[in-house]
Amino acid sequence: MLDQSCPSFQLPMTGGKTFDPAALKGQAFVLYFYPKDNTPGCTVEGSDFRARAADFAAAQTQVFGISRDSIKSHENFKAKMEFPFDLVSDPDEIACGAFGVMKMKNMYGKQVRGVERSTFLIDKEGRIVKEWRGVKVPGHVEAVLSAVQQLT
Incomplete structure (x- = not known):
């Protein structure tokens, strides 16, 4: 998928907002796909992104988490974990597909069929410039941040 344009879609996200990659043109963002809210690996991954939120902000890059969970589940998970970024709901697997x-x-x-933990870095022009598939959580956020910092 590298150097391809980010797929176009619109999905609901926390805070009553709509996630639309086209609306993010002009700014870089990270889209991390994770299997399920409130599970150990997903909680650690989200917490790692939360811990480095200021660094991503300093690099002018937004972070978004995405899974097949409902908005209600996402709102609860985000509030419980105090994530400073929004979570995108994809129950119909539009973005996942x-x-x-x-x-x-x-x-x-x-x-079982499920989400493979994966992360994508999209540049200001809306191109996928880096992808991580089959992600192992330890050290992952640092690798993503390093790629973001090289981009900016």
Whole structure:
């Protein structure tokens, strides 16, 4: 997907807003896909982005989390974790499909279809300039921040 334009879609996000990548043209942003609100890995990943929020802001780059959870679930997760960024709800897998993050995964010995933890960096022109797939949480946010800082 590298150097492709960010797919076009509109999805609801926390705070009663709509996420529309086209409306973000002129500013860089990070879109991180995660499997589920209030699960251990997703909580740590979100907390790591929260901890570095000032650094992303200093690099003039917004952060957005996205999963298939409902807006209600996202609002509760965001409030509980005090995330300074919005969470995007994609229950119909519109963005998940566009970014190709739906995969078959093993969960307790069963094959289940779910979101592969993935992150995308989109530049000011709306192009995907870096992607991370099959993300392992430890150290990931630092790698994303480093790429963001090289971009700006």
